[in-house]
Amino acid sequence: MTGEGSVQKLVIVGGGTAGWITAAAFARLLGGRLDIELVESETIGTVGVGEATIPQIIRLNAILGIDENEFLKATSGTFKLGIEFVDWGQKGSRYLHTFGDTGMNLGNVAFHHYWRRSMGAGGNPKGLWNYSLHQRAADEARFGKLDRVGNTAMTGLAYAYHFDASRYALFLRAYAEGRGVTRTEGIVERVERDGESGDITAIVLKGGERVAGDFFIDCTGFRSLLLGGELGVGYQDWSKWLPCDRALAVPSERLETLVPYTRATAKDAGWQWRIPLQHRTGNGHVYSSGFTTDAAAADTLLDGLDTKALGDPRPIRFTTGRREAFWAHNCAAIGLSSGFLEPLESTSIHLIQSHVSRLIQLFPRSANAAAMRAEYNRRCAAEFAQIRDFLILHYHRTDREDTEFWRYCKHMSVPDSLTHKLELFAASGRVGRDTDDLFRDASWVQVMLGQGIMPADYDPMADQIDDAQLTGFLESLRAIIERSVAGLPRHEDYLARHCPAEKLNAAA
Numbered sequence: 001m002t003g004e005g006s007v008q009k010l011v012i013v014g015g016g017t018a019g020w021i022t023a024a025a026f027a028r029l030l031g032g033r034l035d036i037e038l039v040e041s042e043t044i045g046t047v048g049v050g051e052a053t054i055p056q057i058i059r060l061n062a063i064l065g066i067d068e069n070e071f072l073k074a075t076s077g078t079f080k081l082g083i084e085f086v087d088w089g090q091k092g093s094r095y096l097h098t099f100g101d102t103g104m105n106l107g108n109v110a111f112h113h114y115w116r117r118s119m120g121a122g123g124n125p126k127g128l129w130n131y132s133l134h135q136r137a138a139d140e141a142r143f144g145k146l147d148r149v150g151n152t153a154m155t156g157l158a159y160a161y162h163f164d165a166s167r168y169a170l171f172l173r174a175y176a177e178g179r180g181v182t183r184t185e186g187i188v189e190r191v192e193r194d195g196e197s198g199d200i201t202a203i204v205l206k207g208g209e210r211v212a213g214d215f216f217i218d219c220t221g222f223r224s225l226l227l228g229g230e231l232g233v234g235y236q237d238w239s240k241w242l243p244c245d246r247a248l249a250v251p252s253e254r255l256e257t258l259v260p261y262t263r264a265t266a267k268d269a270g271w272q273w274r275i276p277l278q279h280r281t282g283n284g285h286v287y288s289s290g291f292t293t294d295a296a297a298a299d300t301l302l303d304g305l306d307t308k309a310l311g312d313p314r315p316i317r318f319t320t321g322r323r324e325a326f327w328a329h330n331c332a333a334i335g336l337s338s339g340f341l342e343p344l345e346s347t348s349i350h351l352i353q354s355h356v357s358r359l360i361q362l363f364p365r366s367a368n369a370a371a372m373r374a375e376y377n378r379r380c381a382a383e384f385a386q387i388r389d390f391l392i393l394h395y396h397r398t399d400r401e402d403t404e405f406w407r408y409c410k411h412m413s414v415p416d417s418l419t420h421k422l423e424l425f426a427a428s429g430r431v432g433r434d435t436d437d438l439f440r441d442a443s444w445v446q447v448m449l450g451q452g453i454m455p456a457d458y459d460p461m462a463d464q465i466d467d468a469q470l471t472g473f474l475e476s477l478r479a480i481i482e483r484s485v486a487g488l489p490r491h492e493d494y495l496a497r498h499c500p501a502e503k504l505n506a507a508a
Contacts, residue, residue, distance in 0.1 A: 014219030015040030018335025095450030098134035429455035
């Protein structure tokens with residue numbers, strides 16, 4: 001992108017989920033203006049652990065015009081109402097961070113303040129989930145489309161998906177190529193840059209083929225071949241707050257009952273995920289090499305499986321953090337090449353789509369891109385920091401001291417931005433959430449309570465109804481929720497009726 005010429009050729013380096021989401025979105029929204037080429041090599045593997053998502057992916061699929069049922073059939077997908085956290089606040093604890101609200105707000109007062117009032121001085125934080133539509137549906141492995149509960153103001157089921165990430169990339173590849181994206185097979189050997197501006201002008205592949213472009217998107221994973229490697233953009237290491245630096249992933253046989261939620265179980269030096277798909281189960285163990293060995297971590301993973309393993313654990317190494325900038329010169333990094341926040345809250349695919357959306361909103365017409373670049377970097381940095389704090393909350397706010405790892409997490413210093421949120425909620429039940437935070441107030445409330453923080457007080461506006469009205473309100477909510485869940489089909493029945501998986505190899 002030299003001189004003041006217009007940006008006409010976009011080159012995406014790297015495939016996988018990040019590359020093909022990027023290609024599909026740009027083809028859909030800017031394909032009429034840009035010539036788009038994606039360069040990838042089948043000999044270079046992808047991390048491919050991003051099998052669980054959050055509800056924002058529904059918006060991406062809607063923008064692309066993707067039919068939900070066809071997408072789930074092609075990717076062996078299931079529905080997800082939230083993430084169950086086991087043994088986090090203390091051993092034996094269990095709670096569901098759902099995608100929906102608990103109860104129903106009254107006026108301008110959030111439901112959890114009324115609930116806190118009803119608990120009195122010695123309430124049990126877990127009691128909030130007695131008023132969760134999502135919790136009850138998850139408990140009974142039910143799912144259905146429910147926008148609103150009866151004739152009430154209570155919102156219905158908010159959901160996301162579990163799916164086979166490699167098949168999602170193939171699905172999006174077919175979508176993108178069908179809309180004019182050119183795919184080139186090859187491995188990058190060197191990068192050419194303009195001697196005056198420092199902008200990238202082309203990549204040269206092994207074999208000599210030269211792929212020129214005006215703007216480049218780095219989707220090369222942890223290698224960050226262009227942004228980190230060629231352009232030398234540094235990396236902020238956040239491992240002092242998020243000490244897990246390795247993972248082992250392994251598929252196992254299908255669960256007997258397809259539950260509509262992800263499970264994250266705390267272990268001695270990290271945690272283990274379980275993601276139910278229609279043809280198999282995705283599993284992995286995220287852990288800190290400073291507190292356990294690779295061999296012990298593998299044993300922990302395999303011992304914790306609910307079904308028979310379908311292969312050997314596959315190792316992944318990472319450093320939690322982000323690039324100092326997400327866009328430098330005429331190159332932006334999308335996906336793992338821009339940074340990594342471990343998959344505890346299923347934000348990996350969301351960060352891909354949010355960065356792509358943001359880049360499309362700010363995409364330059366010419367080389368004069370300094371203002372757009374600065375705004376893009378500001379907004380991406382803020383989003384990373386907000387998600388970082390939410391993840392740290394899970395580790396730091398614990399009563400566990402049974403292993404060295406958990407003692408470290410409990411007593412470590414945390415960012416001031418998180419300390420403020422913890423103190424505010426503990427004192428008053430209020431959430432000090434930033435307006436553009438990915439996670440809603442309901443998410444912060446559920447995780448704070450789930451990790452064992454019982455607010456000392458509640459919003460005084462919750463005193464506007466008397467005790468009898470409060471009791472009647474809570475009882476009616478319980479009854480409404482029970483009736484609504486009883487009317488939902490079983491999750492497996494819904495899948496079988498609307499989006500049964502294409503025949504797949506379970507170990508794929």
